[in-house]
């Protein structure tokens with residue numbers, strides 16, 4: 001029998017299995033990640049955060065993020081806050097500023113009271129494209145937060161609530177050969193609401209990088225290059241602040257369990 005030490009945490013309901021691998025001795029296979037993230041036969045999570053030593057001298061720890069299906073993603077916004085909270089609780093980092101190495105570069109996480117603020121780097125706007133769910137089609141803004149997003153604005157709250165996101169949204173597979181996270185949004189800056197269908201997961205209660213993309217688009221639609229936008233997700237609220245230099249995401253992150261997984 002194999003045993004794997006784990007913790008479990010979430011940020012606005014986007015939940016993660018955390019696997020400490022401080023000696024970098026546990027390179028998890030896709031099937032192992034999927035088994036750990038399975039909600040019936042495993043621990044359950046939208047993704048997995050392996051805590052590994054960083055090869056970049058600018059950060060001590062590397063966040064090896066994997067989606068629930070085992071696929072690799074470049075970045076995870078809620079994940080990086082949960083990762084930093086885990087480091088703090090385990091005494092692996094001191095704070096108030098923690099540098100975390102990710103596949104999308106070093107992210108600096110700052111403790112702000114009960115919440116954590118992350119310097120996510122600027123949102124990069126691309127072309128416009130379309131997403132469809134069950135025969136309905138919306139135009140969307142392509143945004144990169146290190147990982148790909150398609151931000152679609154819907155007519156009203158009723159339309160947002162009626163969305164059947166257990167279906168995989170259709171998108172331009174030539175533009176997104178590796179898949180895309182699709183955000184569905186109502187409202188205008190400084191306060192919007194979104195639901196999300198995540199690549200490699202399905203509908204989740206929150207997506208940090210998705211909220212960053214949505215906040216940046218909402219501010220831009222309002223004619224504001226800089227400013228703050230609150231983004232309500234099913235699992236809570238994230239605050240997105242765009243400056244001339246970067247984009248900050250602020251929100252909660254909690255560790256809720258620890259244990260040993262037997263496989």
Ligand SMILES: N[C@@H](CCC[C@H](N)C(=O)O)C(=O)O
Nearest residue numbers: 073076077078147207208209
């Ligand atoms: N939930 C995450 C995003 C995780 C990665 C995403 N599913 C992808 O494949 O790009 C977040 O909080 O940003």
